[in-house]
Amino acid sequence: MNNKCKILVLSDVDNSTSEILKKGVDLANVVQAEIDFFCVKKPTDVVEKESQLSAMRSINKKFIETDNQIKKIIDTISNEKDFKISHKISFGNLKDEITNHLKETKPDIVLLGKRKSKVFSFFGDNLIDLILKEFNGTILIVSEENLLEAKEEISLGLLNNVNLSTNRFMETLVSYSNKPLKSFQINTVKEKVSNPKNTIEFVFEEGDNAIKNLSNYLSKNKIDLLFLNREKETNSKIGSLVNSLNCSLMVSN
Known part of the structure; x- marks a missing residue:
């Protein structure tokens, strides 16, 4: 088998x-x-x-x-x-x-x-x-433009509430990186998931410029791959993020 x-x-x-x-x-x-x-x-x-x-x-x-x-x-x-x-x-x-x-x-x-x-x-x-x-x-x-190989140099980010333990692919990629995980939160999030130890957090005000500001911070922090949770985001919002952010994205099931 x-x-x-x-x-x-x-x-x-x-x-x-x-x-x-x-x-x-x-x-x-x-x-x-x-x-x-x-x-x-x-x-x-x-x-x-x-x-x-x-x-x-x-x-x-x-x-x-x-x-x-x-x-x-x-x-x-x-x-x-x-x-x-x-x-x-x-x-x-x-x-x-x-x-x-x-x-x-x-x-x-x-x-x-x-x-x-x-x-x-x-x-x-x-x-x-x-x-x-x-x-x-x-x-x-x-x-x-972004690194995707699971090496120590890969830089990973989380958008809003992403529970890594529910997605084995995300967990596996995180285990390879020796860089601090970075969490990007737009403050409309009601329920907060506990992030792994040593995670660096960034919080953004909700508004018309939220995605633009997020994109700028992702670039400044050289994020190679950003994790999203499809249950927490609408399909239209995910589509907007995909077209607006200059990094690779992994959308969890």
């Missing part, structure tokens, strides 16, 4: 794909996970006004091209990091294909990428909303 947890990496195939997968492998090595890479293509991106036969030929050609691109990226990373990565490509309705793949594979972690405050998305800004709605596990949104 395979007891390894599963990380699902959702990404298009572009210049960011290799870096996203490398960060996925770094995380997988820490939490003892296997990686499944999933790419979805819309038929309308491949086929214009063609006959059915021509359309099928175009899709088949694009499938082979994309598959070869992915295999090349995966082979390079697998050889470099000695790690096996499975992959799948699908053509169809993006939301439906991702939802079905989540149900079929039942991952423990879904990993997405972001660059300079913008989530890498196949279909606009609704990707994080879709994942929050359809997936109950841990979500990791990785930034190109």
Whole structure:
């Protein structure tokens, strides 16, 4: 029986794909996970006004091209990091294909990428909303600019009430860092969770500038990864945080 947890990496195939997968492998090595890479293509991106036969030929050609691109990226990373990565490509309705793949594979972690405050998305800004709605596990949104390897140098933060003991992936990452954990609280929090010993706390006034101030403090403190609790935040607020903060984020289940 395979007891390894599963990380699902959702990404298009572009210049960011290799870096996203490398960060996925770094995380997988820490939490003892296997990686499944999933790419979805819309038929309308491949086929214009063609006959059915021509359309099928175009899709088949694009499938082979994309598959070869992915295999090349995966082979390079697998050889470099000695790690096996499975992959799948699908053509169809993006939301439906991702939802079905989540149900079929039942991952423990879904990993997405972001660059300079913008989530890498196949279909606009609704990707994080879709994942929050359809997936109950841990979500990791990785930034190109931040360290993700579980090393002593990684700098970790907590937003509002995050109980680390309820998420084994967060607990594991915290155990690797020798830097003080930093807690960022927006003072609307009613119930306060006890933070680990030696945690440095920052408190912000609620208001229009709260997220901007939070972003500034995260940058000043060089936070690589910020933990959020989805039960304490609305989906719309999480989406806003993802697009506003220049660090990687892990959203607990």
